[in-house]
Amino acid sequence: MNVRxxxxxxxxxFTEGGRAVPAPVRTAVVLAVIENPWAGQGFVQDLAPGIDSVASDLGALLAPRVVEALGAPVEAYGKAAIVGLDGEVEHGSALIHTLKFGDHFRKAASATTLLPAVEKRAPAGATFDIPLKHITDATIRSHHQSIEVRLGDAPRPDEIIIGLAAAAQGRPQARLAPLSSEQ
Structure with a gap:
């Protein structure tokens, strides 16, 4: 794994909708810009060797960093992969949609639900929204949120941005009725 x-x-x-929130709403994102392990190889049918050589190490690198950056217990989480223009969306998906990657974050966050994700191919400087959901119950509406991020110089055509996002709570001023109220 080559990390740039x-x-x-x-x-x-501190405020949302013109009103102060009871406590500051905390969110953190950690992004790694890595060399696409399939760059320059043309179409690669079997992605498993690249997954095996990168995904677990990448999850182990990012998970503790995002938890530390948040500085509070994780209540919501998500992940992202943004592939440079010379790669395929499948390259990013291959790295983040595996337990080898995601289980590092689940363990660090004491989570049990699937990690919501976004992945796309884009040029350097593209904006993307990382979706977040509650770490143990994806039906808790207050924790359905996203955080917008971008890196001005990434991804280069032969790179992938891999990111993890964490929130210490739900949305500021969340007040939707529980999902169970509609069932």
Whole structure:
């Protein structure tokens, strides 16, 4: 795995809708810009060797960093892969949609639900929204949220941005009725 850089973004929201929130709403994102392990190989049918050589190490690298950056217990989480223009969306999907990657974050966050994800192919500087859901119950509406991120110089055509996002709570000023109220 060749990492060009790691970026950490933290956010504290103090007001929403013109009203103060009871406590600052904390969100953190850690992004690794890596060389696409399939770059320059043309169409690769069997992605397993690249997954085996990168996914677990990448999950182990990012999971503790995003938890540390959040600085609070994780209540919502998500993941992302943004592939440079010379790669395929499947390259990013291959790295993040495996237990070898995701279980590092599940363990670090004491989570049991599937990690929501976004993946796409885009040029450097593209904006993307990482979806987040509750770590143990994906039906908890207050924790359905997203965080917008971008890196001005990534991904280069032969790179992939892999990211993890964490929130210490639900959306600021969340007030939707529970899903069970509609069933």
């Amino acid at each position: 850089k790691i970026s950490t973004i933290t956010e504290l929201v």
